[in-house]
Every structure is written in structure tokens, then in C-alpha cells.
Amino acid sequence: MISATTISPLNRRIVDEGAPPFSFGNALQFDGVNDYLTLNTSIPLTSNYSFSFWAKKTSGTVLSSVFTNGISKYVLWVSGATYYIRISDNGASYSFPSTSIDNNWHFYSIVITSSTNVDLYVDGSYINSWTIAPIVSGFNITNIGGYNGTFIYPIVFDEIAVWNTALSPTDISNLYNSGNGDFATNYSPANLQAYWRMNGVSGDGTAVDEEGTYNGTLNNFDTATCWVAH
Numbered sequence: 199m200i201s202a203t204t205i206s207p208l209n210r211r212i213v214d215e216g217a218p219p220f221s222f223g224n225a226l227q228f229d230g231v232n233d234y235l236t237l238n239t240s241i242p243l244t245s246n247y248s249f250s251f252w253a254k255k256t257s258g259t260v261l262s263s264v265f266t267n268g269i270s271k272y273v274l275w276v277s278g279a280t281y282y283i284r285i286s287d288n289g290a291s292y293s294f295p296s297t298s299i300d301n302n303w304h305f306y307s308i309v310i311t312s313s314t315n316v317d318l319y320v321d322g323s324y325i326n327s328w329t330i331a332p333i334v335s336g337f338n339i340t341n342i343g344g345y346n347g348t349f350i351y352p353i354v355f356d357e358i359a360v361w362n363t364a365l366s367p368t369d370i371s372n373l374y375n376s377g378n379g380d381f382a383t384n385y386s387p388a389n390l391q392a393y394w395r396m397n398g399v400s401g402d403g404t405a406v407d408e409e410g411t412y413n414g415t416l417n418n419f420d421t422a423t424c425w426v427a428h
Contacts, residue, residue, distance in 0.1 A: 220380050222356060222428035223397040226405060226416075227256065230352030233424070234264075234344035235405055235414035241339040241360060241391055243310075248365040249273055250307040250373055250382065251358040252428070254300075255351070261299055262351040263306060266341045272349070273308050274318070283308070283316050283328050292328035294318070303356075303428065305379070307370045322374030324367060342394075342405075342414060356396045356428045357382065359409075363389035383409065398425045 228234070255261040255276075262275035272284040272291075276299045284291040298304040298320050307319040318325040339360065344350035359382035365373075369385040382393045393409035400422050405414035416424070 220375075220378065222252070222379060223395065224399070224425045225252070225354050225356035225428040226396040226398065226419075227354045227424050227426045228343050228350065228352060229419075229424075230257065230350060232350060232418040234350060234417050235342040236417060237340055237342070237412045237414050239412055241410075241412055243339070243360070243362055243391075246311050246362070246364040248307065248309045248361040248363065249359070250305070250365070250370070252303055252305050252356040252379070254303045254354050256301070256354060257352045259299065260351045261353055262344075262349065263353075263355075264342065264344050264349045264351075265339045266344075266349070274306060275351070281318060281320075281325065283318060283330070292316070292330065294326040294328075305374045305377075307365065307373070309364050309370075311364045319367070319370045321377070322371040339412075354426065354428075355394075358392075358394040358396070359390060360392045361386055361389045362391050396425075396428075400425060 249265065251263060253261060253263060260275065260277045263273050265273045275282050276296050278299065279296050281294045281296045282291045305321050309317040314330055316328045316330055342358065343355065357379065363386055365385060373380050373382065373385060382390060390409050392407045392412045394405045394414065395408055396405060398405065402425065403416050403421050405416065407413050
């Protein structure tokens with residue numbers, strides 16, 4: 199029998215002959231001024247793919263989840279009482295009324311199919327769909343939380359996961375798990391491309407990808423204080 203104390207939390211999958219219980223652990227707080235992550239290698243996504251993450255705003259009226267390729271491709275941001283989805287080459291954005299712009303944790307999932315259809319789920323529930331302009335070159339993620347000093351908002355991120363397949367509504371509901379969360383590795387694991395659990399500790403300058411090799415370098419963070427409990 200393997201003791202949980204002998205296994206790094208970054209690599210644990212099986213502990214004491216069974217799956218470890220889910221725990222949020224830490225999260226990564228962005229100051230809204232100039233903090234962002236750059237990935238060591240871009241993640242190429244083409245036709246069907248999904249994102250999920252936990253997030254909350256820390257101040258102001260904007261909560262942003264920015265996955266970019268260095269140009270201007272967002273996934274989701276929430277401003278005031280409106281969700282905005284933008285994942286296209288033509289710069290168009292698509293909006294829908296929001297109820298989750300508060301100071302609490304919420305679970306967001308975005309599912310893209312055939313490069314043109316976007317479904318948004320919040321806290322495990324379907325919100326709306328958008329048809330967007332075709333993403334001609336695919337969506338190559340290089341940054342999280344802003345890039346090159348722009349599109350940066352105060353936010354805390356946790357449990358960010360990326361799949362190269364469309365998750366089902368059941369998968370998303372189970373990932374939310376009535377607010378208790380679950381491991382992304384339990385859902386379509388063969389298609390899980392990256393999984394940042396954000397369990398860094400004071401002094402860490404890297405957001406570790408626990409599923410793939412897409413580690414994120416922390417830019418401009420105060421590494422003594424940016425890792426916070428979820």
C-alpha cells in the first residue's frame with residue numbers, strides 16, 4: 199500500500215489503491231495590472247475542443263478568461279451583467295445576460311464544435327450557444343490571463359483544463375459536481391491536452407501542466423502571494 203504522504207500532489211493519480219478524493223487546494227490570483235501566463239509550447243486546437251475552469255473576480259465589474267494565440271482570440275469574459283464570447287478571426291463578440299459576476303467561485307465550460315459553434319455552461323448548466331465565424335487557423339493557445347500586457351483583469355483561476363474534443367453536458371455537470379468539483383482526468387482522459395491544477399506554493403514561478411507538457415511561466419506575478427487557497 200502506498201502512503202499519500204510519499205507522493206507529490208502534482209503527480210498523484212492512485213493513492214492507497216484508489217483514486218484520491220478531490221481537493222481544490224490552491225489557485226492562482228492575477229492582479230489585474232500586468233499578470234499573465236505564457237506557455238512553453240502552444241496548444242494546437244482545430245475543430246472540436248473544450249475548456250473548463252473555476253474562476254472568481256477579486257474587484258471591479260469584469261471577470262475575464264483569456265486564452266489567446268498572441269493576436270486577439272478570447273474565450274470568455276464577463277462584464278457587468280453580460281457574458282461575452284469571442285473566438286474568431288473577424289473580431290466579433292457574442293453576448294448573453296449573466297448572473298455570475300460576483301465575488302464567488304463559479305465553474306465555466308466552453309465547448310466548440312466544427313470550429314463555428316460555441317456552447318457556454320456555468321456551474322454545470324447550459325447557458326447559451328453562439329455561431330461564430332470559422333476559425334481559419336485553429337486556436338493555438340499560447341497565453342492565459344492576458345498577453346503582452348493587454349486584456350488583463352483581476353481574477354483568480356483554478357483547475358483549468360483543455361480537451362481536443364467536445365465534452366458532453368453530462369461530463370460538464372459531473373465536473374461541476376454540485377460545486378464540489380472533480381478531476382478533469384476523469385472525463386475523456388485520452389483527449390485531455392492540458393490540466394493546470396494551480397497548486398503552486400509561495401515562490402513558484404511556474405503553473406504546472408499536470409497532464410501534458412504545457413507549463414506556464416508566471417509573468418509579473420508576486421510569487422510570494424499569488425498562490426492562494428481555494
